[in-house]
Each structure stands twice: as C-alpha cells, then as structure tokens.
Amino acid sequence: MSTLLEVSGVSVSFDGFKAINNLSFQIAxxxxxxxxxxxxxxxxTFMDIVTGKTKPDEGRVIWGEKSLSLLDMDEAxxxxxGIGRKFQKPTVFEDQSVRDNLMMALKKDRWVIAVLLFRASDADTARVEELAAEVGLADQLDRIAGELSHGQKQWLEIGMLLxxxxRLLLVDEPAAGMTPEEREHTTDLLVEAAKTRAVVVVEHDMEFVRRLNCKVTVLHEGAVLAEGGLDHVTSDPEVIDVYLGR
Structure with a gap:
C-alpha cells in the first residue's frame, strides 16, 4: 500500500517549548x-501541522502520489x-435538519453564485441518504441537529466530513462523552471509513483503541515513543512509565 502522508523530521517550538521534536510519521x-x-x-499540534494551522520550524510534510508539500499550502x-479534521466538540448547524447539514457538506463548487443557485439533484439527495445510513442516522434525517444526542452529533459531523x-480523516477523541453503545457504533463507523481512506484517531480511551484493532503510535514530548499493535506498545516499559503508569 502506498504512503499517503509522510511527516519527516518535523519540529516546532512555542516560546522555547518544543511541542514537536523531530517527529516522523507515515500513514498509507x-x-x-x-x-x-x-x-x-x-x-x-501534530494535527495542527498536517492541516496547516501551525507551520513547523523545520521538517517536511509530504502528501499523495505527487509528493506535494503541505507546508507550501494554507488551510483551505x-x-x-482531501484532508478533513474532526475536533473534539462536534460543530454542526444546530438549527438545521440532519438532511440539510449533510446537503451543505457535499463536495460542491463553493463560489457564492453557485451556492445561491444550488438546487439538490436526485444524486445529491441519494448521496445524503447514503451518508446518513453510513453514520447511523438514516431515521433522523428530518430531525433538527440540535435535538440529537452528543453521540449522534458526533456521527453527523463525521458524515459531514465524509x-x-x-482521503485522510483526522478525528480527535471521538469516544469522549459517549455511552458504551455509542462508542461501539463509532468504532464500527471509523473501521468502515478506513477501508477506503486513511483515518487517524487521537484517543485516550484504551478500550476504544483496543476495539479499533489497528496500529498504534505513542507520542511523548513531541516525538514517537513507540509504534505497533496495542499489546506491543502497552507492554513497552517506557510507555508504561510515561503514560499508562500514571
């Protein structure tokens, strides 16, 4: 499988504090x-660098088969x-329906005139229904987003990103504040999404990480401390010392 994103030798300091220290990371x-x-x-900070919110002091961030430098691009x-990011707190249009939220998120021409003249085609409507089914909100399409549970809002936002x-989805602590049932559904959703794109999940909940059943990267002081399966990294004495032992 070819590499989609390669972060190489990246460092960034804030007021003398090294937030990222010679970090290297690859995902297929x-x-x-x-x-x-x-x-x-x-x-x-790692996610901020990949999405262009923070520019590193040194290093390279290379994207896609054409080996483009993301450091030469702005956030937009x-x-x-094709890099989407989901923050910890869901950001959906609370006073709009689930259907309208997903419709607004469809990959479309974003020029003002195009937006003003936009009329949903049959294909758009079908895609929205497909997305709602994918994230488990097929029966909530006409509901106002503000009425959804915390977990459902998280799924809606993931649907809007999808x-x-x-091609790459960065997801920050999706399990936070969810019920056990919601966490289980979120696991299934992310595993399914990763069949057709790269998905990076930042998470503290070890049970959630275990259910993802994927390769784990452990960061410490801005660098990779360990990498491998969850059992491998959680048995690493250094990982136990700096993270799990606390």
Missing amino acids: EAELRAVIGPNGAGKT QIARQ AQEP
Whole structure:
C-alpha cells in the first residue's frame, strides 16, 4: 500500500517549548491508525501541522502520489487536497435538519453564485441518504441537529466530513462523552471509513483503541515513543512509565 502522508523530521517550538521534536510519521492510503500519549505529548499540534494551522520550524510534510508539500499550502488548500479534521466538540448547524447539514457538506463548487443557485439533484439527495445510513442516522434525517444526542452529533459531523470525500480523516477523541453503545457504533463507523481512506484517531480511551484493532503510535514530548499493535506498545516499559503508569 502506498504512503499517503509522510511527516519527516518535523519540529516546532512555542516560546522555547518544543511541542514537536523531530517527529516522523507515515500513514498509507487506506489505513486506520490510533495516536495515543499523555497530555502535552504533541497530539493536537501534530494535527495542527498536517492541516496547516501551525507551520513547523523545520521538517517536511509530504502528501499523495505527487509528493506535494503541505507546508507550501494554507488551510483551505490543504482541505481541498482531501484532508478533513474532526475536533473534539462536534460543530454542526444546530438549527438545521440532519438532511440539510449533510446537503451543505457535499463536495460542491463553493463560489457564492453557485451556492445561491444550488438546487439538490436526485444524486445529491441519494448521496445524503447514503451518508446518513453510513453514520447511523438514516431515521433522523428530518430531525433538527440540535435535538440529537452528543453521540449522534458526533456521527453527523463525521458524515459531514465524509461528504467532502476526504482521503485522510483526522478525528480527535471521538469516544469522549459517549455511552458504551455509542462508542461501539463509532468504532464500527471509523473501521468502515478506513477501508477506503486513511483515518487517524487521537484517543485516550484504551478500550476504544483496543476495539479499533489497528496500529498504534505513542507520542511523548513531541516525538514517537513507540509504534505497533496495542499489546506491543502497552507492554513497552517506557510507555508504561510515561503514560499508562500514571
């Protein structure tokens, strides 16, 4: 499987504090990866660098088969390359229906005139229904998003990101605040999504990570401390010392 994203020798400091320290990371085109580590390990900064929110002091961030440098692009250009990010707190249009949220998220021409003249085609309607089924909201399409449970809002936001047809999905702590049933459904959703795209999940919930059943990258002090299956990394003495032992 070819590499989709390659982060190589990346470092970034904030006021003298090295948030990312010579970090190297690779993910393949259709791969699910969990990223774990203690608070301050650099997990959020890593995602900020990949999405263009933060520019590193040194290193390379290479994207896709054409080996494009993401460091030469702004946040909007990176998003157009097919990199989607889901933050911890769901951001949906609370006063719009689930259907309208998904319709607005479809990958379309975003020029003002095109948006004003937009009329949903049969294909658009079918795609929205397909997305709703994919994230488990097929029976909620006409419900106002603000009325959904926390877990359902998270699924809606994942659906909105999938509507953009991303090649890489970065998901921040999706299990936080969910019921056990919601967590289980979220696991299934992310595993399914990773069959056709790369998915990176930053998570603290070890049971959730175990259910993802994927390769795990452990970050500590802005660098990779360990990498491999969950049993492999959780038996690593250094990982136990800096993260699991606390």
